[in-house]
Amino acid sequence: MNSRSSRPATAAPRAPRGRTLGAVAAAAGALALSLPVTAAHAATVPAPRAAATADAVAYAANVFDGTVSVIDLATRATVGTIPVGERPDDIVLARDGGRAYVANGGSGSVSVVNTDSRAVVATVAVGEAPQNMALSPDGARLYVPNSGSDSLSLVDTATQTVAATVPLGARPTSVAVSPDGSRAYVAAGRSVLVVNTATRAVSATVALSADVNTVLASADGARLYATTELDGDQDAVAVVDTRTLTPSTAIPVANRPYGMALSPDGKRLYVTRERAGALAVVDTATNAVTASQPVCAYPLDVAVASDGASAYVACGGDDNVTVVDATALGKKDAFPVGDGPFAVALVPTRPADLGLSLTATPRPGLGGSVDYTLTVTNNGPAPLTSGTISVTLPNSRPTSPDCAVSGTRATCALTSLAPGATTTRRFHVPVGLLSLGTPYTVTATRTVSAPVDGNAANDTASRTCTAVTPLIITCR
Known part of the structure; x- marks a missing residue:
């Protein structure tokens, strides 16, 4: 299964469409120079799709109309719209792809969607302003940061009820879970709180030099990636050594880095640059940015195909999901969705x-x-x-x-x-x-x-x- 991305707690206020696109276009032109750029961005020409794919559909959470759009990746058509709660801004998939959990930031709830019937089968009340969730490796627990109530909800996915609530004493914006399930890493202010999942208490704090937007754990659990925001050009992706719980490096990624996703082999980290309207690629071996390309207005989230060939970007300002080549970042396709897509997830073909x-x-x-x-x-x-x-x-x-x-x-x-x-x-x-x-x-x-x-x-x-x-x- 693909490494999913997380987004920061709040996106930039949405301006009228013309002004938004103009601002992003200007930002993309003026600010994209701060990162290495690959060859000129290709024109938008739909590329032939592989005959077989392990990804069946894409889900996009539309924050301004309270829906999730369903895109059939074989026919390249939007085939359904699922009403959820208010301001849905995150999607997490169950390990087998049978359930999608949608954080409703305006409703204080999580919608549980059956991906086969494409219908909400349960609604779980959590804290205020939930967002940027993560599942335990065994899928038994859903960790939900509540940015409006300074807490972390632990949802039992079997009973679809809140099993526990961990007080944090700080405003959480994102969570990632270690591969062994023993730790939950919670972004909160200029730190990452380490929650012991057995005792359900904060056991350590990792201090960073800037506000943390989102966190993502590497597949082997050795590294934690954290998008941090300080002052535009000083924004970065911090890399934390999870063995010592200390920051090991900071990778410059300017213009408000948001969503993150790892390639299936873990060699590349994809990072959306919201204010530049761009997508950056980080080599995880060298911790260097190897490419950056403009993709759309307000890219807020990214998901990588299971074959590693494409990246799907939720474009909050363009109301679409843009598909780019995962290597050259050239645009391959764009799927219209609802109003303000904040999150994207790829649902695998289920036999x-x-x-x-x-x-x-x-x-x-x-x-x-x-x-x-x-x-x-x-x-x-x-x-x-x-x-x-x-x-x-x-x-x-x-x-x-x-x-x-x-x-x-x-x-x-x-x-x-x-x-x-x-x-x-x-x-x-x-x-x-x-x-x-x-x-x-x-x-x-x-x-x-x-x-x-x-x-x-x-x-x-x-x-x-x-x-x-x-x-x-x-x-x-």
Whole structure:
């Protein structure tokens, strides 16, 4: 799963559209010189999309209209809008992609969205002005900084209730959790508070030289990145050694660094520069900025595709999600969303694993036969939307009340099937009068299904019955 980005507690006040774009354009031209710049920014030409991707949709939290936009990355279309709470400004995905947690800064709540049904299934009341959340590595806890009540809410994701509230004594703006789950790093003023997740208390404080906007932990847990804001040209990304809990370096990233995301291999850190309308890339081995390019007005958040090829930027001033090449930062696409997107998250393709099993019931008699029952189970995690099962039948004039039979072939169509649910298909196979040990084999195979299956081990089932005569039938 991709490293997600966090944003600072407050974005710059939104000016009228024309003035906002003009200001950002001027800032981008005048201030982008403070960082290394790659080759000239390419024109906006939609690039061909890879044939296969592990990312299915993008979610964008629209702070000014209280919604989350859903973008289908295959069709490049906005396919849904999910109403949430007031001023949604952060999105965190569950580890399996089945839930999206949306911080509603104006409602003091977190909306829990089922990413399969694209609907809010629960609303959890937390503190005032929640934002920039993080999940524990096992997904059991959601950590929610409440910037309006100087506290950290710990949400139990199983019960969808607040399990504890940690008083901080300072205004938190972001949180990151160590890979082992033992620490929560909370941005608060000019420091990072280290919360022991077992005792649920602040155990240490890391002092920094500027106000901390957001924090993000490296995949190995050795480093904590913190966007800091001091005076425009002195803004930076601070790097904290988590073993010693001391700052090791400060990487100059001017013009209000906001959202951060790591590449899947951890070699690059992407940082949005809100006031420059730009995206910067940091080499995590050298702690040097290797590229910076203008991308849009008010870039507030960034997410990196699971294949590392593209970066998706929430553009608060342009009301879109802009897609750029993750290496050259050239613009590839832009998806219109709602009013003021503050956060973006990529939802992975979730498989629907179909498991097949067959039973056979002999019906001995003068007109002997065998009844076969095919059971299809959706092992999840996603609901099945459609599928096809192909069945090979004995050459004895078989019939089915559930599937289309043509000679020795049957085609069974499947429609929606919830995770954990089963459906059956029946087949009636007559036994020949002079069978004399003839085998009657039925084999069923999943051929097509949506979403993807991903587990071929249980896609086929077969049963054989042997008839000596219509009166003597054995099945195995």
